[in-house]
Amino acid sequence: MDWINVIIQGVLIGALYALFAAGLSLVFGVMRLVNLAHGDLIVMAAFLAFALVKALGLHPLVTIVFVVPIMAAFGYGLQRLLLNHTLGKGLLPPLLVSFGLSIILQNILMEVFSANTQRLQLGALEVSSLEIAPGLSVGWYPLLVLAAAVLFIGLIQALLYRTRLGAALRATSDDLDTTRLMGLDSRHLFAVATALALAITAIAGVLMAAKTNFDPMSGPSRLVYAYEAVIVGGMGSLWGTLAGGMVIGVAQAIGGSIDPGWQILAGHMAFLVVLMVAPRGLFPSSVS
Amino acid sequence: MTLLSTHDLTAHYGDFQALFGIDLDVKAGEAVALVGANGAGKSTLLRALCGQLPVGSDQVHFDGQPVGGLRADRLVRLGLAMVPEGRRLFPSLTVEENLVMGAASKRPGPWNLKRIYDLFPVLKERRKVGATSLSGGQQQMVAIGRGLMSNPRLILCDEISLGLAPVIVKDVYAALPAVMAEGTAVVVVEQDIGQATRFAERFYCLCEGRVVLSGRCDAVDRDAIRQAYFGL
Numbered sequence: 001m002d003w004i005n006v007i008i009q010g011v012l013i014g015a016l017y018a019l020f021a022a023g024l025s026l027v028f029g030v031m032r033l034v035n036l037a038h039g040d041l042i043v044m045a046a047f048l049a050f051a052l053v054k055a056l057g058l059h060p061l062v063t064i065v066f067v068v069p070i071m072a073a074f075g076y077g078l079q080r081l082l083l084n085h086t087l088g089k090g091l092l093p094p095l096l097v098s099f100g101l102s103i104i105l106q107n108i109l110m111e112v113f114s115a116n117t118q119r120l121q122l123g124a125l126e127v128s129s130l131e132i133a134p135g136l137s138v139g140w141y142p143l144l145v146l147a148a149a150v151l152f153i154g155l156i157q158a159l160l161y162r163t164r165l166g167a168a169l170r171a172t173s174d175d176l177d178t179t180r181l182m183g184l185d186s187r188h189l190f191a192v193a194t195a196l197a198l199a200i201t202a203i204a205g206v207l208m209a210a211k212t213n214f215d216p217m218s219g220p221s222r223l224v225y226a227y228e229a230v231i232v233g234g235m236g237s238l239w240g241t242l243a244g245g246m247v248i249g250v251a252q253a254i255g256g257s258i259d260p261g262w263q264i265l266a267g268h269m270a271f272l273v274v275l276m277v278a279p280r281g282l283f284p285s286s287v288s
Numbered sequence: 289m290t291l292l293s294t295h296d297l298t299a300h301y302g303d304f305q306a307l308f309g310i311d312l313d314v315k316a317g318e319a320v321a322l323v324g325a326n327g328a329g330k331s332t333l334l335r336a337l338c339g340q341l342p343v344g345s346d347q348v349h350f351d352g353q354p355v356g357g358l359r360a361d362r363l364v365r366l367g368l369a370m371v372p373e374g375r376r377l378f379p380s381l382t383v384e385e386n387l388v389m390g391a392a393s394k395r396p397g398p399w400n401l402k403r404i405y406d407l408f409p410v411l412k413e414r415r416k417v418g419a420t421s422l423s424g425g426q427q428q429m430v431a432i433g434r435g436l437m438s439n440p441r442l443i444l445c446d447e448i449s450l451g452l453a454p455v456i457v458k459d460v461y462a463a464l465p466a467v468m469a470e471g472t473a474v475v476v477v478e479q480d481i482g483q484a485t486r487f488a489e490r491f492y493c494l495c496e497g498r499v500v501l502s503g504r505c506d507a508v509d510r511d512a513i514r515q516a517y518f519g520l
Contacts, residue, residue: 167381167385167389168389168392170378170380170381171389174379174380174381177340177360178372179389180340180361181338181340181360181369181376182361182364182393183364183365183394184392186361
């Protein structure tokens with residue numbers, strides 16, 4: 001029973017990693033942009049929720065209603081005004097610019113919110129759990145996070161494969177020059193993709209803020225989990241990203257159950273093993 | 289009425305000059321062929337016309353306006369469509385999704401999905417399958433249909449017969465009169481002089497980045513074009 005418990009806990013934490021990673025995966029899939037500031041954007045969303053809780057006394061989960069549109073609008077502007085100018089000039093400019101953005105965001109958050117560690121309180125939801133078998137219970141909140149991960153990754157997937165906007169985003173990913181010949185404005189499409197990515201990142205950030213401690217410097221470690229989930233799952237495959245997050249989560253849970261000091265390391269080890277055995281990830285997208 | 293004209297058009301790839309002072313014009317509703325050997329500059333000329341290469345503003349006029357250097361998506365909205373060489377269909381999209389992408393500019397006009405399926409009935413049967421799983425000729429039909437979906441006033445077709453069996457080429461060209469019947473001008477780029485002159489009213493023959501011969505297809509004999517084609 002202990003082992004089942006460990007794996008379930010791993011899957012649940014992995015759902016959060018998958019939410020971290022979904023935005024990264026979307027942006028990479030559409031415009032081959034590697035965003036090194038992604039972790040800091042997650043933390044920025046968490047601090048936005050924190051500020052709204054402080055200022056308006058909202059329930060932490062209600063802040064999602066505000067944080068999602070704010071982050072989406074920020075994403076549209078960020079892509080349009082900054083990141084679009086780094087594209088089409090090779091691999092290095094987006095890396096350097098998003099690395100710089102990462103440092104700037106960390107320092108702005110530090111300036112505004114101080115270096116203190118924060119966490120949002122959920123009250124009763126934090127401690128209530130569901131007994132699924134004798135001696136085996138899972139918290140309602142982690143289940144909620146899992147449901148959110150499946151729901152929002154499913155929604156983005158549906159948007160990509162069932163709407164005209166989604167077809168345009170896939171076309172852009174296939175062949176940028178030709179989408180321009182169709183009369184599509186790639187600068188706008190890229191900005192829409194980043195807005196979508198930051199909307200889901202906002203959800204990830206708020207859900208994280210109520211689950212773990214965070215501070216202005218905790219972005220990069222979130223970025224690492226997000227990256228590992230994307231690469232384990234296979235670049236550009238959203239359901240793969242969900243599976244990738246869970247692989248990292250389960251590896252961490254197993255490592256942690258052997259020795260608490262092994263928790264983080266075990267996740268990275270699992271990532272390295274996947275990279276060696278299946279360099280394109282577990283579910284590589286068919287088009288590459 | 290002149291729809292498209294170029295004036296001393298030049299184009300470069302880095303230090304390499306590919307076009308040397310091209311002057312040509314296309315009238316509304318006209319069929320024009322650009323012929324020339326491999327490397328003569330035909331595709332470069334088309335890329336310069338549709339906004340894929342940097343050119344001076346006054347070097348290209350469309351509908352009386354200087355349009356040189358405009359972005360490709362702006363030109364499509366003005367009514368200049370391109371069927372690119374090698375078809376360039378979107379592999380992760382279905383046939384129908386590819387066609388719908390062509391309508392992204394939202395220009396009003398006679399062409400819509402139903403009209404495209406009337407023109408190429410085989411595409412209707414296969415509309416749900418991945419575009420690149422079609423045969424070469426059917427893919428070319430998708431590429432032409434996708435260009436028409438923008439309801440262009442001028443459609444540029446780059447080597448639409450390339451790599452297709454002669455009987456399929458006939459099928460593809462058979463669709464073009466229906467396009468012209470809507471008043472759309474058609475420019476075809478061809479390596480095959482016979483194919484080009486059977487279809488078009490006028491031709492321009494390019495050699496080493498220059499127009500070396502031009503005129504009405506019915507007024508010039510095939511040998512004169514052939515000599516110009518090879519730069520003799």
